[in-house]
Amino acid sequence: MAKVPVQFRLNGSDRAAFIDAADNLLMTLRRGLNEFAPKYGCGQGTCGVCTVLIDGEPQLSCLTLAVACEGRHVETASGMAEGPNLHPLQVAFMDNFAAQCGFCTPGMLMAARALLDRNPKPSREEVIEAIAGNICRCTGYEPIINAILAAAGAGDQKRA
Amino acid sequence: MARHKGRGMAAINYPIGMNLGGDPSQALIHSNPDGKFTVALSAIDLGQGMKQVTRQVAAETLGVPVEDVYVDTADSDTGPHDMGSFASRGTHRMGNAVIAAAREARGVLLEAAAEELEVNAADLVTDGRGNIHVRGAPSRSITVRATAQAAQFRQGKTIAGRGIFLIPLSAVDPETGEMNPNTAFAHACLVADVEVDDETGEVTVLGMTSAYELGRALNPRMVEQQLVGGAWMGQSHVLFETPEPYYPNPDHGPRDFNEYLMPGPGDIAPYSASVLERPAPDGPFGGKGPGEMCANPVLPAVANAVFNAVGVRVDELPITPEKVLRGIRANGGARPQARRGG
Numbered sequence: 001m002a003k004v005p006v007q008f009r010l011n012g013s014d015r016a017a018f019i020d021a022a023d024n025l026l027m028t029l030r031r032g033l034n035e036f037a038p039k040y041g042c043g044q045g046t047c048g049v050c051t052v053l054i055d056g057e058p059q060l061s062c063l064t065l066a067v068a069c070e071g072r073h074v075e076t077a078s079g080m081a082e083g084p085n086l087h088p089l090q091v092a093f094m095d096n097f098a099a100q101c102g103f104c105t106p107g108m109l110m111a112a113r114a115l116l117d118r119n120p121k122p123s124r125e126e127v128i129e130a131i132a133g134n135i136c137r138c139t140g141y142e143p144i145i146n147a148i149l150a151a152a153g154a155g156d157q158k159r160a
Numbered sequence: 161m162a163r164h165k166g167r168g169m170a171a172i173n174y175p176i177g178m179n180l181g182g183d184p185s186q187a188l189i190h191s192n193p194d195g196k197f198t199v200a201l202s203a204i205d206l207g208q209g210m211k212q213v214t215r216q217v218a219a220e221t222l223g224v225p226v227e228d229v230y231v232d233t234a235d236s237d238t239g240p241h242d243m244g245s246f247a248s249r250g251t252h253r254m255g256n257a258v259i260a261a262a263r264e265a266r267g268v269l270l271e272a273a274a275e276e277l278e279v280n281a282a283d284l285v286t287d288g289r290g291n292i293h294v295r296g297a298p299s300r301s302i303t304v305r306a307t308a309q310a311a312q313f314r315q316g317k318t319i320a321g322r323g324i325f326l327i328p329l330s331a332v333d334p335e336t337g338e339m340n341p342n343t344a345f346a347h348a349c350l351v352a353d354v355e356v357d358d359e360t361g362e363v364t365v366l367g368m369t370s371a372y373e374l375g376r377a378l379n380p381r382m383v384e385q386q387l388v389g390g391a392w393m394g395q396s397h398v399l400f401e402t403p404e405p406y407y408p409n410p411d412h413g414p415r416d417f418n419e420y421l422m423p424g425p426g427d428i429a430p431y432s433a434s435v436l437e438r439p440a441p442d443g444p445f446g447g448k449g450p451g452e453m454c455a456n457p458v459l460p461a462v463a464n465a466v467f468n469a470v471g472v473r474v475d476e477l478p479i480t481p482e483k484v485l486r487g488i489r490a491n492g493g494a495r496p497q498a499r500r501g502g
């Protein structure tokens with residue numbers, strides 16, 4: 001099948017790839033652009049590990065056609081740190097021991113960032129809702145919820 | 161139709177590691193010319209924290225800063241043999257193997273430093289900050305880095321160590337059938353509070369409280385992390401997950417995350433865990449390690465709590481609404497049991 005070109009911004013830099021028209025964004029990022037932060041979990045929209053931001057909105061990259069991202073801004077967990085300075089969410093995830101195997105972490109960070117970008121002071125319930133599409137097998141979610149609340153400067157809402 | 165509260169409890173003894181033909185782990189440590197150390201293990205860190213814990217154990221034994229130790233668990237082709245990461249054996253078995261390897265490497269490190277300082281190796285101590293000095297005379301010192309370079313480029317010595325920890329196969333006594341398959345047991349007790357809806361059969365875990373005795377907590381925050389994550393897994397096993405091959409008909413088994421149920425972030429119960437530290441005599445710095453036992457007591461405790469709430473004894477996991485409802489119907493209605501305590 002003939003390849004088609006696609007161009008979009010990835011974490012602030014312009015990137016281009018030749019892809020199959022039916023390729024999803026996840027595979028384009030991982031195979032075409034060596035961007036491995038979004039993970040391949042289920043490939044069918046049920047686990048959240050492939051979550052990226054497209055023009056600031058959290059989206060499942062496994063369910064997004066890459067060609068649909070033409071001219072848009074795709075952000076992944078790799079773009080969160082500024083040089084050596086980690087994003088407050090990344091610091092909070094470390095401080096709260098919110099990762100064990102780390103497989104869910106890039107998706108959790110993206111879901112959390114989208115939440116805090118639109119709602120800087122979320123309630124515990126709003127945090128839970130924001131990560132409800134992201135499966136974590138290791139942490140029991142509690143440390144992740146606490147980390148997101150801590151990053152929002154709402155450590156007082158921490159439970160237990 | 162009503163929602164009934166129930167409380168259940170479970171206590172467990174949990175053997176660390178297994179003993180099917182002996183249970184060995186090996187570790188190799190070597191220094192690099194910059195004075196940092198690499199620990200090679202073949203067991204894999206799946207997120208339990210084994211890399212961090214063995215790193216601490218190696219640094220403590222070598223007498224160097226923890227930042228100066230790198231643990232490489234990448235490859236069972238090139239690393240020394242290990243039985244693997246299972247049976248909650250990581251901290252105990254690999255930790256002990258790492259101690260043995262680090263002791264040997266430390267011996268060579270001090271000999272190389274002694275040669276440079278022209279003193280007796282037995283008189284040398286480490287300060288844990290990257291220096292080696294004569295006991296009682298901190299000014300007669302050399303850095304670990306300079307020692308590693310001297311060993312490498314002048315003395316022609318490898319600062320390295322080999323370690324193995326083996327729990328040998330314990331034979332069965334033909335007369336009594338007795339054997340001693342394990343040397344370290346960890347213990348836990350957990351109380352679960354649930355609410356059972358006698359109309360829908362749904363079980364909600366309201367809260368859990370536990371106490372764990374797991375030797376010394378080598379990294380207390382990671383122990384807590386394991387306990388919290390494990391409690392979620394226990395909740396998932398007891399109320400949600402039907403693993404292979406336990407379906408009535410395997411063709412109807414779940415194929416994806418829409419069908420394989422697990423509790424989400426909105427389903428978690430408040431949980432508090434206390435850790436009792438009783439250093440184990442044969443554990444690395446007294447550690448046994450939490451591992452799988454973080455999940456184990458949740459299952460019987462919740463099953464007991466369901467019985468306490470509605471008088472239904474479900475003895476097949478998971479405890480689904482259907483099983484609870486069938487049990488209630490067989491009993492002719494919910495039969496809340498007596499409650500002890502508050």
Ligand code: FES
Nearest residue numbers: 042043045048062
């Ligand atoms: S890989 Fe996209 S949701 Fe699972």
Ligand code: FES
Nearest residue numbers: 100104136137138
């Ligand atoms: S940390 Fe392992 S899946 Fe979340």
